[in-house]
Amino acid sequence: MRILTLLLLVFLGASAFVMVDQKDQTSTTDQIQWMTWEEATEANKENPKKIFVDVYTKWCGYCKKMDRTTFLDESIIKELGDNFYAVKLDAEQRENINFNGSDFKFVPNRGRNGVHQLAYALLDGRMSFPSFVLLDETFSRIMVSPGYKEAIQLRKELEFASKEVYKEKSWNEFLRDSE
Secondary structure, three states, X not given: OHHHHHHHHHHHHHXXXXXXXXXXXXXHHHOOOOEOHHHXXXXXXXXXXXXXXXXXXXXXXXXXXXXXXXXXXXXXHHXXXXXXXXXXXXXXXXXXXXXXXXXXXXXXXXXXXXXXXXHHHHOOOOOOOOEEEEEOOOOOEEEEEEOOOOHHHHHHHHHHHHOOHHHOOOHHHHHHHOO
């Protein structure tokens, strides 16, 4: 009887492990397909889309919280996948980025741990994290949005850009009219 119980426990344990493993495999398709800046610029040449840039740092607690919450929301995943190239840009990354013939580099003596020039340029020097930059297909800035966002807040910002409301209304007018 003990052997049967032991075998049953081993079988149940193995089944639970397989189920967890399968869940992890299927959930990876339901995630934002993050790109580097370079990958997004190349993809945009073939198929122009708007660009969503998540400017973050490795030490930012709210950046990590958004990765665990807002960026796992199904509606955010779908909106970004359908209408944007989603870029993760570490504001303190050390690697150079060449864009439009200019080299953007890491500057070690700025900010908490230094700053990458592209992040600095995208945020107009207002370095707070997380911050999000929405760009049109030609890399013109639609808006900069600093701070942690719940899914409902971020969804409004994505809608403002993807539906090109910004061409007719300011962000504040859009918020007022959508209440």
